[in-house]
Amino acid sequence: MKVELHCHTSRYSGCATATPAELMERLVQTGYEAVFLTEHDAVWPDWEIAQLQDGWPDIRIFGGVELSLPGDPMVHLLVLGTSDPAYLALRAEPAAILDKARTEGHLTVLAHPFRWAGAAEMLEAGLLPDALEHLTRNHDAPRAAVAKAQAERLGLAIVNAGDTHGLDFLNHFWIETDQPLAKPDDIRAAILNRAYVNCSRDA
Numbered sequence: 183m184k185v186e187l188h189c190h191t192s193r194y195s196g197c198a199t200a201t202p203a204e205l206m207e208r209l210v211q212t213g214y215e216a217v218f219l220t221e222h223d224a225v226w227p228d229w230e231i232a233q234l235q236d237g238w239p240d241i242r243i244f245g246g247v248e249l250s251l252p253g254d255p256m257v258h259l260l261v262l263g264t265s266d267p268a269y270l271a272l273r274a275e276p277a278a279i280l281d282k283a284r285t286e287g288h289l290t291v292l293a294h295p296f297r298w299a300g301a302a303e304m305l306e307a308g309l310l311p312d313a314l315e316h317l318t319r320n321h322d323a324p325r326a327a328v329a330k331a332q333a334e335r336l337g338l339a340i341v342n343a344g345d346t347h348g349l350d351f352l353n354h355f356w357i358e359t360d361q362p363l364a365k366p367d368d369i370r371a372a373i374l375n376r377a378y379v380n381c382s383r384d385a
Contacts, residue, residue: 183215184381185357185369188248188260188293188318188343194221199348206238212353216242216363218262223250223273228265244366248293249273255300258293259311263366276309289313289370291341294321296328305332313339313373317355317382320345339373342380356381 190198191205200208202219209217219226226234226245235243245265251257252274259276261269261283272278283290290311295301297320314333317326333340342355359378363369372378 183242183359183361183363184213185359185363185378186214186217186344186346186352187262187291187341187357187369188220188315189217189346190221190248191219194224194226195347197222197347200346202234203237204349205346205352206234206241206243208349208352210238210240214241214352214356216244216369218244218246218260218366218369220246220248220260220262222248223270225265225267225269231265242363244363244369246288246366249279251276251300251304253300255298255303257298257300257304260289260291260293260315262289262291262369264288276304280309280311287367287370289367289373291315291343293343294318294325294345295332296325297321302332305336310336310338312370313341315343315345316340316380317342317384318345319347319351319354339376340380341373341378342382354383 191202192198246262249259291313314329344351357378359372361372361377
């Protein structure tokens with residue numbers, strides 16, 4: 183399965199330029215079989231995901247969120263597979279977010295972790311997600327190399343993702359897995375078991 187782990191739409195992310203329908207059409211055209219909608223500090227309600235899924239049966243559509251953890255420097259943390267708005271109230275408590283996500287079986291990923299210094303501080307404090315983003319449209323090659331080195335040092339997975347904000351972000355960086363993603367939290371098992379490969383059109 184070709185999977186986009188980090189995707190924004192114009193419905194809930196003000197910085198995104200493509201509508202959900204435009205994104206689903208392009209994702210299907212370019213061979214994606216699953217996508218996680220990870221809006222900035224907003225979750226899709228289950229009924230809205232179901233409605234979108236009804237319109238696009240050729241791709242699995244799952245919820246998630248990209249949390250902006252307050253403070254300076256900035257940290258962006260993905261929680262994949264959730265539609266729970268309670269995560270938004272926990273943004274000042276990264277340890278609580280990580281604990282809640284693990285308890286509920288959701289995958290956590292530090293997004294573009296070395297774009298700002300906050301992620302490094304979080305990792306050094308022992309607040310470890312399940313994975314770090316590696317290659318992404320919002321993380322240049324030197325920072326991606328640092329992410330890979332830190333993931334190896336800490337024993338964390340690394341994942342490629344589009345960090346999609348528009349149609350031109352797609353089909354550059356993604357993962358592929360032979361594990362069926364029947365439900366949202368199947369992605370966590372695939373990543374933790376290293377049952378996936380990172381893919382790049384640009385490599």
